[in-house]
Amino acid sequence: MTWIIIAVLAVVVIALIVMYNALVRAGVRVDEAWSDITVQLKRRADLIPNLVNTVKGYAKHESSVFEEVTKARSAVVNATGVQATAEAENMLTGALKSLFAVAEAYPDLKANENFKQLQDELVDTEDKIQAARRFYNGSVRDLNIKVKTVPYNIFAGMFGFKEREFFEVEEAEQAAIEKPTDVKFE
Numbered sequence: 725m726t727w728i729i730i731a732v733l734a735v736v737v738i739a740l741i742v743m744y745n746a747l748v749r750a751g752v753r754v755d756e757a758w759s760d761i762t763v764q765l766k767r768r769a770d771l772i773p774n775l776v777n778t779v780k781g782y783a784k785h786e787s788s789v790f791e792e793v794t795k796a797r798s799a800v801v802n803a804t805g806v807q808a809t810a811e812a813e814n815m816l817t818g819a820l821k822s823l824f825a826v827a828e829a830y831p832d833l834k835a836n837e838n839f840k841q842l843q844d845e846l847v848d849t850e851d852k853i854q855a856a857r858r859f860y861n862g863s864v865r866d867l868n869i870k871v872k873t874v875p876y877n878i879f880a881g882m883f884g885f886k887e888r889e890f891f892e893v894e895e896a897e898q899a900a901i902e903k904p905t906d907v908k909f910e
Contacts, residue, residue: 743876747885750867754888757860758806761891764853765800765813771849772797772820775842779823782833786826793819806889813853820846857891864888 796819799812870876
């Protein structure tokens with residue numbers, strides 16, 4: 725009888741260790757994914773001053789656009805937490821759209837090799853940010869599932885594991901994503 729009790733206790737202890745380690749792994753994946761997002765946001769933030777300065781040389785009278793981009797970039801760099809970073813990220817995306825709209829009005833700028841290179845690097849960085857967001861949200865999903873499901877939910881609270889926030893797209897941006905592209909041939 726003593727051996728049965730010891731065996732049951734050993735199974736329970738092993739199950740606790742396995743669940744705890746699974747929760748730790750899921751939490752570390754979320755932290756790693758968030759780190760990937762911040763690295764890519766920093767990379768983009770470092771590219772933006774060069775891009776703005778290149779456009780400034782051609783469009784000196786568009787100062788409000790440059791101020792908007794600079795303000796949005798600063799908001800991203802100084803944001804803390806998932807929600808604040810997501811809001812700042814959405815603001816910067818809108819400001820960059822305005823900057824590229826200004827660039828469209830200057831054919832010499834669009835032909836400038838430095839501008840093209842910066843634009844290509846920014847597009848590459850945007851793709852990496854999207855990939856990092858997907859990885860982060862997938863990691864958050866996995867952790868949140870563990871935190872909410874039995875038997876992990878019982879031990880998650882005891883071990884201090886909590887749900888994490890998803891990196892969400894702004895509602896206006898979501899509507900633009902869901903809207904079909906309007907193609908016109910003239």
